[in-house]
Amino acid sequence: MSDATDVSRSRALAAKVLHAAFVILKDKGGEAPGRDLVAEIPNKVELDDWAKASYEKSGNIRWQSTLHFFSIDAIKAGFLVKKKGVWYLTPEGEKKLELGPKGLLDAATAAYRDWKAKNLNADTPIAEIQSPLLGPGEIEEHRQEATIQELEEASIDGIKAGIDKKNEYEFQDIVAALLRGMGYYTPFIAPRGKDGGVDIIAYRDPLGTVTPRIKVQIKHRQDKAPVMEVRQLMGLLQKEGDVGIFVSSGGFTPDAKTAARGSHVHVELIDLDRLIALWQEFYPKMADDDKVLLPLMPIYFYAPK
Structure with a gap:
């Protein structure tokens, strides 16, 4: 005692x-x-x-x-x-x-x-x-x-x-798996070597006839994504119903966050913490083939009021 x-x-x-x-x-x-x-x-x-x-x-x-x-x-x-x-x-x-x-x-x-x-x-x-x-x-x-x-x-x-152990293409596959777990179709995932600004295109329906139509840009690196890269994604949102998602494992600079908040088009910024929170939330809804990309094990604790 x-x-x-x-x-x-x-x-x-x-x-x-x-x-x-x-x-x-x-x-x-x-x-x-x-x-x-x-x-x-x-x-x-x-x-x-x-x-x-x-x-x-x-x-x-x-x-x-x-x-x-x-x-x-x-x-x-x-x-x-x-x-x-x-x-x-x-x-x-x-x-x-x-x-x-x-x-x-x-x-x-x-x-x-x-x-x-x-x-x-x-x-x-x-x-x-x-x-x-x-x-x-x-x-x-x-x-x-x-x-x-x-x-x-x-x-x-x-x-x-x-x-952190994943390469950029494996990280891209994780983001695509998350979108599928959230109920989206991913008809386009950029092949290796392609760098056209859009890494994933996701739709609510298989044919992309229902909005939003999502264009995803992904950066897997230590440094923060600068405002210039966020603005490049904004420039790719040309059609009504287009939505941009920028996933950066290194986060975003303050200017990049300000630009996204003030944009006339919808650009959602997802840093590593938010990606992990979403992965945990939608993990139970994912297909087994997607779960193995970043497998989790739930553990339950006694939690009295």
Whole structure:
């Protein structure tokens, strides 16, 4: 059983790493993949041997587990959002940065207590709601939720690693498979060597008589797609009912995103995170021949209310 000293030491560590995570998120414009965020924290704060030690049973590193555990308070407080392995700093969370490490964690805990009071059943002891420390049941709930979030981030990393190993033509086949899983027909997939600006043409019906008629451009590389390439796709949308989709595993420059939002023709930008989210969503609807291009394995967890 942990004593008060252990609890105090853990909260001090939590305050330090949580605040560092918020600072990194702010510096990155408010969002970052969880794994990238965790990798940067040791560059922001000093971690002693106790913080860097691994737990004997799980093998998890103490400071990383502490960060994930206490991030649950920040999420319930509305300071932080985690979605598909990406962490997002909310405006409320950014404002709390000025409180410093301890003030930020205390504010998250207090807001969590308010959330808990509003969402617990009537027979929950008042002392449990008012206590600054988590009760045994709450600790287990935090651990379970933090573990699931860590596993989700690991799964996203695994999918990204799988995609990174694909060449440009295999990546093109993945995009075509996704479109078929979404209910589209793909009568044209550019052969190797062709570079005419359109890599895939997709229709809602086999003959392309029903709008939208989709023209897809695909780039599989590390650097962000520039505005010039997005505008090239716009120029190919000549007929009424034409829709453009630009898939870039490296993402898009700010100018490219602005151009797509302000375009008089519909151009949808899909980066790697969005592609993975769509692949996960429509994977059950795909044909077996398409699933093998990027196979997934669903895992189910017990999730009580």
